[in-house]
Amino acid sequence: MRRTFPAFLSERMGFFILLALSAVTFSSCAPTALPHRAAKGHPHEEVKPGEGLDQRHKAYSYFTMAALEETRTHHKEALAYLKKAIENDPDSVFLKRKMIGYLKTLKDYRGAIEEAKRLVQEDPQDIQNILLLADAYALSGDDEGAIREYQRALDMNPDLRRVRLVLTNVLIKNSKFEMALSHLDRLLQDDPHLLIAHYYRGRIHLERGNFPEAEKAYLEALKLNERMEAALFDLGALYQMKRDHLKAMETYEKLLSYYPFNMAARERLINIYYKLGRKKLAEQQMEEMRKRSKPGSPGRQALGLIYLQHGKIEESIKELEMIVSAWPKDDKSRYYLAMAYEEKEDDDKALLHFKKIDPGSKYFINAQLHIAYILNVQERQEEAKEVLQKALSTDPKKVEAYLMLSSIYEDQKEYDRAISVIKQGLEQDEKNIDLMYRLGVIFDRKGEKDLSMEHMKRILEIDPDHADALNYIGYTYAEQGIRLNEALEMIKRALKRKPNSGYIIDSLGWVYFKKGLYKEAREALEKAYTLVPNDPTISEHLGDLYHMMKDYHRSLDMYRKAMSLKHPEQEKISEKIEKVKRLIGP
Numbered sequence: 001m002r003r004t005f006p007a008f009l010s011e012r013m014g015f016f017i018l019l020a021l022s023a024v025t026f027s028s029c030a031p032t033a034l035p036h037r038a039a040k041g042h043p044h045e046e047v048k049p050g051e052g053l054d055q056r057h058k059a060y061s062y063f064t065m066a067a068l069e070e071t072r073t074h075h076k077e078a079l080a081y082l083k084k085a086i087e088n089d090p091d092s093v094f095l096k097r098k099m100i101g102y103l104k105t106l107k108d109y110r111g112a113i114e115e116a117k118r119l120v121q122e123d124p125q126d127i128q129n130i131l132l133l134a135d136a137y138a139l140s141g142d143d144e145g146a147i148r149e150y151q152r153a154l155d156m157n158p159d160l161r162r163v164r165l166v167l168t169n170v171l172i173k174n175s176k177f178e179m180a181l182s183h184l185d186r187l188l189q190d191d192p193h194l195l196i197a198h199y200y201r202g203r204i205h206l207e208r209g210n211f212p213e214a215e216k217a218y219l220e221a222l223k224l225n226e227r228m229e230a231a232l233f234d235l236g237a238l239y240q241m242k243r244d245h246l247k248a249m250e251t252y253e254k255l256l257s258y259y260p261f262n263m264a265a266r267e268r269l270i271n272i273y274y275k276l277g278r279k280k281l282a283e284q285q286m287e288e289m290r291k292r293s294k295p296g297s298p299g300r301q302a303l304g305l306i307y308l309q310h311g312k313i314e315e316s317i318k319e320l321e322m323i324v325s326a327w328p329k330d331d332k333s334r335y336y337l338a339m340a341y342e343e344k345e346d347d348d349k350a351l352l353h354f355k356k357i358d359p360g361s362k363y364f365i366n367a368q369l370h371i372a373y374i375l376n377v378q379e380r381q382e383e384a385k386e387v388l389q390k391a392l393s394t395d396p397k398k399v400e401a402y403l404m405l406s407s408i409y410e411d412q413k414e415y416d417r418a419i420s421v422i423k424q425g426l427e428q429d430e431k432n433i434d435l436m437y438r439l440g441v442i443f444d445r446k447g448e449k450d451l452s453m454e455h456m457k458r459i460l461e462i463d464p465d466h467a468d469a470l471n472y473i474g475y476t477y478a479e480q481g482i483r484l485n486e487a488l489e490m491i492k493r494a495l496k497r498k499p500n501s502g503y504i505i506d507s508l509g510w511v512y513f514k515k516g517l518y519k520e521a522r523e524a525l526e527k528a529y530t531l532v533p534n535d536p537t538i539s540e541h542l543g544d545l546y547h548m549m550k551d552y553h554r555s556l557d558m559y560r561k562a563m564s565l566k567h568p569e570q571e572k573i574s575e576k577i578e579k580v581k582r583l584i585g586p
Contacts, residue, residue, distance in 0.1 A: 146170050222235070331364075467501070540576075
């Protein structure tokens with residue numbers, strides 16, 4: 001009896017395998033049926049693949065087995081059979097291309113690249129082989145290789161629209177915007193109504209900050225398809241960047257009318273409503289988010305974060321608690337849940353959740369910083385220091401950990417330890433301005449004013465307009481009563497960076513005071529006191545000014561305020577109080 005398929009194949013697979021076999025292009029024609037197995041034994045005995053067949057028939061048989069394993073999603077087994085098929089028909093381009101596909105499925109991209117390279121070497125003029133290589137490069141993350149091969153294919157055939165679009169996308173990803181724009185120009189020249197090309201132009205111009213051209217491109221895309229979700233979303237983002245909140249609001253509202261389940265757009269719309277003072281509309285959108293997602297689902301994470309952002313702590317906790325209960329490994333939800341408890345001042349629950357974040361999580365280090373902060377507030381400094389040391393052993397480049405650890409030592413007046421910590425941080429990043437500034441402040445607190453000034457001046461070499469360094473140097477000159485004009489200029493420069501800083505405005509007032517410009521000094525110092533009413537030094541400065549202006553009752557009030565705020569020089573303030581009392585009299 002003549003049999004075209006081995007007996008162990010089910011009849012259900014017959015049609016599929018016939019299709020698979022008919023698609024195979026081998027190096028020469030093959031018979032339409034496999035010959036009867038001439039062997040001793042039971043007539044229905046199982047046939048092993050390739051047994052008793054010539055080379056091309058073996059290839060058919062092994063490819064059939066590969067196809068069968070592929071339908072069962074047994075990709076490794078399919079690849080093994082396919083390799084045997086190629087061994088039996090090494091000239092089959094079809095089988096080699098099929099193997100590249102299997103390698104991609106198994107995410108063996110390097111293997112796919114090597115196989116594709118061999119195909120290209122065998123036939124450098126075959127564009128399909130070149131595109132297989134380009135796709136493999138792209139999947140492996142080797143964008144330069146992908147760009148090179150896609151361009152090679154386009155040089156051979158400039159009319160490959162899909163390839164040009166794929167290449168454009170890779171170029172945009174790698175910020176090669178001019179090259180991407182040139183390809184888009186070619187695409188639009190061939191087809192002015194190519195929607196995706198207009199959209200890509202918008203993406204490029206938005207990335208480059210060219211808002212007029214980006215807006216024009218997105219609007220062109222939306223003329224072709226007013227419901228294009230990506231274009232509407234990006235256009236809304238563009239208006240947000242331009243701070244045109246009304247247009248952003250209208251764009252996101254339109255997007256949500258078409259795509260009500262786009263939670264990212266709804267989240268942005270809520271924030272815009274809050275910025276525009278439309279609290280009721282924002283709350284309506286939050287209610288919509290609740291309706292369109294299940295309690296405890298990851299989709300409710302955004303809602304929990306919005307609640308947290310806008311001070312709705314209890315609501316945030318409720319949403320995030322449900323998520324971490326259902327998905328205990330959701331570190332993002334747990335991290336923000338812990339922050340919500342911290343905001344609520346429920347430190348025990350905040351610590352509980354921060355401590356549950358796994359060391360492998362991207363939220364781990366920041367969780368450790370929060371733990372250390374809470375422990376420090378609870379006056380558990382030794383535990384806080386241990387946590388920070390652990391954080392630094394995990395991530396030695398975490399600047400915030402060095403700053404917090406040094407701050408704890410500084411508060412304990414262990415200045416040398418604090419300095420040592422900052423220097424360890426500077427070994428990781430020698431030009432980190434935050435670390436340099438902190439080092440200068442610690443030297444100042446230690447009483448080494450010259451070293452402090454030296455570090456502040458180094459900061460200005462890196463960032464000439466660093467507000468805090470300018471303020472520090474200017475205030476120091478004012479305290480010493482020297483170089484007052486230079487001090488005034490530096491502090492004014494600092495205010496350009498931080499116009500609402502009460503501390504810098506206090507420095508300005510103090511320079512005016514030292515220059516004898518009491519009217520200007522009063523205006524600045526009273527403004528500083530309004531901005532920072534609980535700083536003992538600002539209260540003292542205002543007391544000194546009122547004293548100089550013979551407004552003794554106000555002067556006394558300010559000195560007493562400075563004393564109540566635990567001014568670091570209590571004895572000096574006490575003497576000033578007694579002096580003013582004598583001037584006021586009984």
